Amino acid sequence: xxxxxxxxxxxxxxxxxxxxxxxxxxxxxxxxxxxxxxxxxxxxxxxxxxxxxxxxxxxxxxxxxxxxxxxxxxxxxxxxxxxxxxxxxxxxxxxxxxxxxxxxxxxxxxxxxxxxxxxxxxxxxxxxxxxxxxxxxxxxxxxxxxxxxxxxxxxxxxxxxxxxxxxxxxxxxxxxxxxxxxxxxxxxxxxxxxxxxxxxxxxxxxxxxxxxxxxxxxx
Numbered sequence: 001x002x003x004x005x006x007x008x009x010x011x012x013x014x015x016x017x018x019x020x021x022x023x024x025x026x027x028x029x030x031x032x033x034x035x036x037x038x039x040x041x042x043x044x045x046x047x048x049x050x051x052x053x054x055x056x057x058x059x060x061x062x063x064x065x066x067x068x069x070x071x072x073x074x075x076x077x078x079x080x081x082x083x084x085x086x087x088x089x090x091x092x093x094x095x096x097x098x099x100x101x102x103x104x105x106x107x108x109x110x111x112x113x114x115x116x117x118x119x120x121x122x123x124x125x126x127x128x129x130x131x132x133x134x135x136x137x138x139x140x141x142x143x144x145x146x147x148x149x150x151x152x153x154x155x156x157x158x159x160x161x162x163x164x165x166x167x168x169x170x171x172x173x174x175x176x177x178x179x180x181x182x183x184x185x186x187x188x189x190x191x192x193x194x195x196x197x198x199x200x201x202x203x204x205x206x207x208x209x210x211x212x213x214x215x216x217x218x219x
Contacts, residue, residue, distance in 0.1 A: 026097045028068045033104050036060055040105060041112055061101045065094075119190045123180070135169050138176060138193035138205070147172060152205070152219065158195055160219060161202045172219065179207055179218050187212040 033040070043059040134144040140156035150165040152158065152172065183191050189211035196204045196217075208215040 022093055025068060025072060026100070028072065029064055029097055029101055030104060032064045032068050033060065033101055033108075036064060037108055040108055044109055044112070058102055058105055061098060061105055064101060065098065116188045119188060122190045123184060135173055138207075139195060145169070145172070159203070160195065160205055167219070175218060179216060183207070183209060183212075183214070183216075187214070193218070 040060045047059070135147075137143050137145050137154040137156055137158055139158050140154065143155040145158075146153045147167060147169050150167040152160040152167070180191065187209055189209055191207045191209040194206050194208065196206050205218040206215060207218050
């Protein structure tokens with residue numbers, strides 16, 4: 001298996017020698033990396049969110065270069081192109097392309113980390129607001145909720161008929177906090193809240209997260 005991987009790696013050093021072909025390979029690699037964002041972040045998360053520098057510690061750079069090289073070989077079938085495929089390429093050109101991909105990979109991961117930090121701040125603000133004297137509506141996150149006789153209401157239009165007359169602000173607050181904390185233990189993203197419009201059944205408050213593809217009925 002290692003021998004096969006090494007053979008594929010060495011094959012990258014046989015690329016078209018003319019500048020247009022070098023640029024085509026470079027642009028193809030960069031575009032492929034951009035389109036592989038989800039795959040890259042999955043590898044990053046599987047590695048425990050540990051980002052190390054250096055070509056030997058990249059997550060997707062080598063795969064992207066090999067995939068683009070294979071695609072280039074399949075796409076070019078003209079005699080003059082096939083002849084050029086046998087011309088050795090200066091290793092400095094490959095290393096330059098590789099470094100660009102490393103920089104792009106690290107840029108994608110850095111943006112993802114910033115997004116996580118923003119979500120964590122939003123979650124902290126949300127929990128802090130819920131812990132204040134007034135209970136903020138989880139749907140609009142703007143107005144205070146009112147609960148009377150088990151009915152949950154908000155100026156934004158939220159209206160959830162009584163599922164239980166025993167629902168109080170304290171119980172509803174605890175239910176929200178428990179649900180958010182349970183979600184944050186498995187996913188770093190901030191969940192969203194919405195109201196299901198029931199016909200035969202009563203409306204319910206739903207917590208969902210697109211990032212981890214989960215949902216739960218809160219009330």
